[in-house]
Amino acid sequence: MKRLLLASAAGFVAIAATPALAQDAAPEDCGTIRIASMNWASAETMAAIDQFILENGYDCDAQLVPGDTMPTFTSMTERGEPDVAPEMFVNQFRAQIDAAVSEGRIEYAAKVLSDGSQEGFWIPQYIADANPEIQTVADALARPDLFPSPENPDRGAFHDCPAGWGCQIMVGNLFRAYGGEDSGFDLVDTGSSAGLDGSIANAYENQRGWIGYYWSPTPIVGRYPMKLLDFGVPFDEEQWTSCTTQPDCADPQENAWTPADVYTLVTPAIAEGSQAAADYLNTRAWSNDVVNAVLAWKDENQATGEDTALHFLETQPDVWKAWVTPEAAEKVEAAL
Numbered sequence: 001m002k003r004l005l006l007a008s009a010a011g012f013v014a015i016a017a018t019p020a021l022a023q024d025a026a027p028e029d030c031g032t033i034r035i036a037s038m039n040w041a042s043a044e045t046m047a048a049i050d051q052f053i054l055e056n057g058y059d060c061d062a063q064l065v066p067g068d069t070m071p072t073f074t075s076m077t078e079r080g081e082p083d084v085a086p087e088m089f090v091n092q093f094r095a096q097i098d099a100a101v102s103e104g105r106i107e108y109a110a111k112v113l114s115d116g117s118q119e120g121f122w123i124p125q126y127i128a129d130a131n132p133e134i135q136t137v138a139d140a141l142a143r144p145d146l147f148p149s150p151e152n153p154d155r156g157a158f159h160d161c162p163a164g165w166g167c168q169i170m171v172g173n174l175f176r177a178y179g180g181e182d183s184g185f186d187l188v189d190t191g192s193s194a195g196l197d198g199s200i201a202n203a204y205e206n207q208r209g210w211i212g213y214y215w216s217p218t219p220i221v222g223r224y225p226m227k228l229l230d231f232g233v234p235f236d237e238e239q240w241t242s243c244t245t246q247p248d249c250a251d252p253q254e255n256a257w258t259p260a261d262v263y264t265l266v267t268p269a270i271a272e273g274s275q276a277a278a279d280y281l282n283t284r285a286w287s288n289d290v291v292n293a294v295l296a297w298k299d300e301n302q303a304t305g306e307d308t309a310l311h312f313l314e315t316q317p318d319v320w321k322a323w324v325t326p327e328a329a330e331k332v333e334a335a336l
Contacts, residue, residue: 030060030274034082036067037305041295042217043087046112048309050086050281053320056335057328058276073097076267077105084281085265087112091258097265109264109281115288117260118228119167119215125225127209136232137178140211144184147209156185159212162193171213173244173252188212200224216288222296231256276325284323290316310336
């Protein structure tokens with residue numbers, strides 16, 4: 001779901017102006033570690049968590065620098081900086097990452113989102129609880145009566161991906177593949193991300209049925225519990241490439257949404273500077289349930305990434321203590 005964004009010139013200046021990770025540091029000396037703070041909420045928060053833990057738990061000089069998907073990857077592989085990209089959706093350019101790994105220019109660290117990004121078709125949890133027989137997309141499409149359209153109550157409303165997003169193609173093709181229109185549903189244009197979010201919030205406020213496209217982790221799924229429907233078939237990569245993602249596909253077939261792996265990427269200099277820091281970055285990971293709750297708090301409190309990191313560290317020690325040594329955990333707690 002994440003789109004490749006352009007970094008600002010200021011971001012590149014900040015990265016270029018920051019000293020490199022100390023190459024001549026003794027093994028027990030962490031040195032300076034530059035962490036890319038990406039411009040979406042979950043990555044921004046994890047970057048701030050990494051900074052706090054590395055700085056206070058492992059005595060690193062941990063610095064946040066502006067980051068974005070492709071510019072950060074390019075800078076890491078070509079110049080060896082920044083040292084850490086906490087959250088990378090790798091499927092969108094995995095061949096390039098794997099090539100850089102084989103050449104020793106970058107390394108995979110932890111699968112930071114342990115259960116992967118979740119994208120596809122969802123219904124509110126209260127609808128799922130009241131209708132436990134609904135497990136798959138086909139199950140839900142058999143019940144247009146549960147998801148009536150405000151404009152035409154005799155039809156079901158299936159909420160589309162926001163206008164202009166690439167996922168509109170996939171949603172449209174899968175809606176046709178699963179016979180959405182013949183099942184009594186209309187594909188509803190929500191207009192924008194805000195419109196899509198608003199439709200979910202409105203459904204919850206009125207305890208009405210809702211079905212459509214969404215993704216996780218997000219503040220919305222943290223605030224409004226949702227059930228991700230099973231597609232009922234395994235993911236078919238050939239079908240996904242040749243038809244599901246193609247705007248002119250004449251005969252789309254049922255398919256699952258492509259899996260989305262989310263990893264931390266690091267430069268080789270991390271292990272050279274501090275094995276303890278490398279071990280931490282190879283270990284720490286969290287699940288969609290944890291991230292969604294954290295992002296909901298961030299959104300509700302209009303908090304910064306740093307404030308959200310502190311909230312997480314203060315309220316969920318059972319999660320982050322599994323990432324660190326007992327000695328580091330004591331030091332982090334003392335710093336909170």
